[in-house]
Amino acid sequence: MPLDVLIRVFAVLTTQLSLTAIAGSGLSWSLASVIKGAPIPLRELKEFGQSLQIDAIKALFLVAIYSSVASLIAWVAVLLSSAA
């Protein structure tokens, strides 16, 4: 498989994985809310829900940051290639 095709495949996969990560964050968030809001008197379960929520927010934040950085790099690359 030529490398440019592989790059395109990777780009598509990255987009799909990022979208899945955002969806996964939503799922984790809702699950965490359910766990936290459930009337179960177990401290460990509540802490698990709390950590799930934190991880979901962290993942969303990191995806946003990385997408911004990747877009910036791509923009600079396009700028440089058009200037050259």
Next chain:
Amino acid sequence: MIGIGLLIAFIYSQCALEFSLGALWHALPLPRPEWKAYGPTLMWDATVSLFAISSLSAVQVLMSWLSSMLNETFPGPFSSSTASFALITSQLVLVDTTLLLIVAGVSSTVVLEPVGEVLARMFGPAISGVTTAIILWSIIQIVISLFPRVWLWSYVLGVSFYALPFRLGRRLGAYLMTSSIVIAVALPILPSLALAFQGLIGYEGAFRNLADLASQITTKPLAVPTIIASLPQVLGTMIAALVISLIVFPVAYLFALSLLARSAASLIGGSSPMSTSFFLGPSRQIARGLTD
């Protein structure tokens, strides 16, 4: 032929894929923290690989700075490595030819034939050592002449292996990256360094003594027996300096370079076997849970 720009773009896309995989892993509601730990690791590895490929120009600048600093610190007897190589090769070829001629000359006489056989046994390892050194120096010369065009490929290929998800090619990638930098910086100064070392351990003094003895033969014919008696010591000193500086020294230097490359590779994370722990870690955890 793949262009270097395409390979760099491929590494960028690889990093992005690894990062999004890590983010997905981190976002999934996995119940066990040790499974979840792979997400941040993947993201961290992707960030490090992205930094490594983005700082390609910085690495180039650092390398040229290091090279110029080393060239200034260890100035060789000759400014160009071609002249150093010519001198080294001529010295080695001279020793090789001299030893061969001595053995062949003594063996050709009928009376001294047993002596020739003894000499052949004595000089055999030395001749093969010198021939090996000639081959080694030729290889070093080829590598030095080719490496400026190859090192960038080697470095980028190293980053490409380094950026593979789940640290599958991390060790190889780190080793490729560090060895390409170490070879490109340290190998070109080897000929000058070897010649400087040769001067330091007394090759020039021994050579001057030999020239003195040769001039004494013509000026003082009566002192020939004394001169011949002191000849082995002078020759021995010269050949020892030659062997140490041109055969032992480059081998030791290359060994030191390989150690340096390995240390640098482990410093940038080439020794962490995450792939094994990734595939075996969870199963071990499950097995431990089942046995408890």
